[in-house]
Amino acid sequence: MKLPVVLFGLLVALCVVTNLAFLIEEVPFEDVAAPNGGLERIYNGHGITHPRFPSMNHGGDGPARHRPMLWLGWAFGLLQLAIIVGCLMLGVKRAGPVRLWLGGSGVVLGGLFTMMVVTYSGSLADQTPELFLSLPAPTAWFLYGFWPAEFLVVVLYVVLFSRSIATPDDLQRFREIVAARRAETGQPGQSGSA
Amino acid sequence: MDDSRSLVTLAFVVVYLLMCVGVGVWALRRTKSPRDFFMAGRDLGVMVTGLALFSSQMSGFGFVGGPGLVYRMGLSSSWMTVIGPLAFCCSFYLLATRLRMIAELRDTISLPDAVAARYRSERARLLTAVAILLGVLGYLGTQILAMATVLRDVLNNVSFIPEVSILTCMVIACAVLVFYCVTGGIVASVYTDLVQGAIMIVAAVFVFFAALSAVDGGLTGLVTTLVEDDPEAVSPWGTLGMMGSLSWFVVFVLGSAGQPHVITKFMMNRRVEDARRTLPVSAGGYMLCSLLWLSIGLAMRALVIQGGHPELASPDEAAPQFLQFHASPMLAGIVFAGLFAAIMSTADSFLNLGAAAVVHDIPRALYGRSLSNELFWARVATVVLAVGSAIFVLYSRQDLVALLGAFGWGTFAAALVPTVAIGFNWKRATATAANVAIVTSLIVNFGIEVFGLAIPYGITGGFVALLLSTTLFFGISLGSPPPTIDPDIEAVMDM
Numbered sequence: 001m002k003l004p005v006v007l008f009g010l011l012v013a014l015c016v017v018t019n020l021a022f023l024i025e026e027v028p029f030e031d032v033a034a035p036n037g038g039l040e041r042i043y044n045g046h047g048i049t050h051p052r053f054p055s056m057n058h059g060g061d062g063p064a065r066h067r068p069m070l071w072l073g074w075a076f077g078l079l080q081l082a083i084i085v086g087c088l089m090l091g092v093k094r095a096g097p098v099r100l101w102l103g104g105s106g107v108v109l110g111g112l113f114t115m116m117v118v119t120y121s122g123s124l125a126d127q128t129p130e131l132f133l134s135l136p137a138p139t140a141w142f143l144y145g146f147w148p149a150e151f152l153v154v155v156l157y158v159v160l161f162s163r164s165i166a167t168p169d170d171l172q173r174f175r176e177i178v179a180a181r182r183a184e185t186g187q188p189g190q191s192g193s194a
Numbered sequence: 195m196d197d198s199r200s201l202v203t204l205a206f207v208v209v210y211l212l213m214c215v216g217v218g219v220w221a222l223r224r225t226k227s228p229r230d231f232f233m234a235g236r237d238l239g240v241m242v243t244g245l246a247l248f249s250s251q252m253s254g255f256g257f258v259g260g261p262g263l264v265y266r267m268g269l270s271s272s273w274m275t276v277i278g279p280l281a282f283c284c285s286f287y288l289l290a291t292r293l294r295m296i297a298e299l300r301d302t303i304s305l306p307d308a309v310a311a312r313y314r315s316e317r318a319r320l321l322t323a324v325a326i327l328l329g330v331l332g333y334l335g336t337q338i339l340a341m342a343t344v345l346r347d348v349l350n351n352v353s354f355i356p357e358v359s360i361l362t363c364m365v366i367a368c369a370v371l372v373f374y375c376v377t378g379g380i381v382a383s384v385y386t387d388l389v390q391g392a393i394m395i396v397a398a399v400f401v402f403f404a405a406l407s408a409v410d411g412g413l414t415g416l417v418t419t420l421v422e423d424d425p426e427a428v429s430p431w432g433t434l435g436m437m438g439s440l441s442w443f444v445v446f447v448l449g450s451a452g453q454p455h456v457i458t459k460f461m462m463n464r465r466v467e468d469a470r471r472t473l474p475v476s477a478g479g480y481m482l483c484s485l486l487w488l489s490i491g492l493a494m495r496a497l498v499i500q501g502g503h504p505e506l507a508s509p510d511e512a513a514p515q516f517l518q519f520h521a522s523p524m525l526a527g528i529v530f531a532g533l534f535a536a537i538m539s540t541a542d543s544f545l546n547l548g549a550a551a552v553v554h555d556i557p558r559a560l561y562g563r564s565l566s567n568e569l570f571w572a573r574v575a576t577v578v579l580a581v582g583s584a585i586f587v588l589y590s591r592q593d594l595v596a597l598l599g600a601f602g603w604g605t606f607a608a609a610l611v612p613t614v615a616i617g618f619n620w621k622r623a624t625a626t627a628a629n630v631a632i633v634t635s636l637i638v639n640f641g642i643e644v645f646g647l648a649i650p651y652g653i654t655g656g657f658v659a660l661l662l663s664t665t666l667f668f669g670i671s672l673g674s675p676p677p678t679i680d681p682d683i684e685a686v687m688d689m
Contacts, residue, residue, distance in 0.1 A: 004620050008668040015665055018653070021437055026650050046652030047267065047433040053498060053505050057267050059426020059433040066436055073436035080444040084284065087448060090619045091287035093689060116430050129425060134413040136421065139269065142430040143276065150279035154477050157286060161470040166291045170689040171466060177685050178299055
């Protein structure tokens with residue numbers, strides 16, 4: 001199947017997951033008296049004002065807000081990652097090592113993201129989570145794992161640039177196209193050619 | 195702030211502003227044509243482009259708004275900054291070589307030029323230019339206001355300087371910005387970006403260590419304090435929660451490839467193959483600057499909770515208050531200069547983009563040609579845009595300014611990711627799909643902001659707009675017959 005079709009499928013899947021977020025009622029919530037005398041439902045699942053410091057937000061009850069929709073968040077994050085990796089692949093015209101390695105990097109990043117979700121799920125039952133290198137486990141997976149792992153994709157670009165992204169043949173062909181275009185349109189030559 | 199500390203800060207800021215003026219004078223001699231003014235003669239080296247790319251992307255938001263968000267929401271906003279390397283990868287994989295090649299092949303001097311060449315559509319050029327101009331107006335206003343606010347704080351802390359108004363500070367800041375942008379165009383902009391990027395990296399690294407040492411117990415003490423107060427704040431999702439913070443993920447990774455002030459710089463590289471060495475410079479620089487974003491916010495949150503600092507009046511006070519009370523005078527001076535650098539490096543890019551849209555792209559789309567004596571009118575447009583944005587930001591409703599500022603990134607992402615980032619890599623993409631994506635982006639982003647629509651779980655409006663515009667773009671293109679593409683453009687797209 002062609003990559004753009006796969007990407008379109010992933011986008012539609014992300015639309016479905018996002019729509020589920022509209023359909024599944026956010027928790028926790030509270031019903032408060034509205035100015036018109038009725039009741040207004042306030043959703044506290046995405047942060048409340050800190051009880052002691054109004055300039056800060058407070059996350060509230062982690063298990064209450066996240067346990068029912070952890071699977072949805074996991075799917076939401078993984079689909080986004082898949083779309084991002086798919087778009088990176090779209091930028092590489094040749095099927096070959098870069099696309100394979102990009103897929104591998106996507107799997108690594110997806111695995112690290114899954115570990116964040118799994119350890120976060122475990123930490124919901126733990127009032128005082130243990131720290132790993134001074135950070136809670138899910139945050140450690142994020143900052144010590146996911147963050148540096150992004151550089152895999154940077155390294156791929158640098159290492160495989162001449163083999164897969166802009167090969168010497170590409171650059172030669174480009175010079176020929178530019179020369180042909182200039183001859184056709186009568187544009188003067190410019191500095192900064194490939 | 196004691197006077198010696200204030201004077202050191204003021205000295206750094208003054209030296210920095212003088213340096214900007216000096217670069218403007220130097221760049222004047224290198225700016226002889228519209229191509230020089232808008233594209234730096236396509237002669238930028240690796241370090242210049244690399245640092246200019248990341249310093250434009252970081253902006254004042256990264257130095258003030260970012261720490262403020264971390265102070266307020268814990269680690270939620272790390273999905274805007276920790277994903278920086280992946281964001282730069284998206285821009286480079288999708289656009290670095292392709293945009294550079296099209297720029298040389300068609301001698302384009304703006305992004306809408308390249309869009310018109312790709313889609314063979316003047317309507318696509320017009321819509322791209324309009325989207326850019328709307329985003330620029332919003333961003334520019336907020337950047338100018340931020341510059342004036344920082345300058346006023348710096349000046350008013352010096353006891354022997356009489357109280358300075360925000361208007362005076364706006365005039366000073368605008369005068370410097372306009373001077374080097376008018377004289378040197380994008381040449382001055384990218385070379386000041388080079389210095390600005392270097393200052394930002396140095397400042398970020400020093401601040402990171404200062405922030406960790408400001409809290410009792412270092413990093414462990416900081417995290418323990420935050421966990422005891424609210425474990426969610428130091429989870430990867432922060433107080434905003436999983437869905438809300440993750441909605442920033444794709445907007446800031448993929449959306450980065452739709453930021454015109456960033457991707458336009460790909461067209462200015464000296465050689466196509468320079469992209470290979472530019473990516474690590476940009477991604478590495480951005481990663482180091484992210485340390486400032488995260489460390490100041492977390493440190494100030496912990497200090498306030500521990501009672502080591504009074505509660506902040508507003509989250510945006512996090513960075514200025516930290517520098518004022520918890521950093522050495524020298525470091526405060528460097529960071530204030532870095533802060534100015536971050537704001538100006540974004541503002542100058544926007545001025546240049548806006549000028550190109552007004553004098554080059556919109557007339558070309560409407561009348562088939564750009565203005566005669568383009569260089570002169572580009573300089574005039576730069577002055578008008580800067581002064582106009584300053585007046586707008588001074589005299590309009592503040593919520594309108596904030597609305598346009600918030601509108602900027604999301605609009606660029608939703609409008610230009612499909613049109614440019616995807617469209618330049620996929621030959622099936624049609625002009626109709628591009629036009630629909632841009633219009634959808636404008637309607638959805640404005641609609642959400644103007645009508646104050648609440649999206650469940652704190653999902654950001656920019657995410658909804660990007661998802662909708664990109665899905666429509668793919669759907670319409672797949673459902674249409676393949677478009678005709680000029681052979682030279684098609685050849686570049688095949689590489």
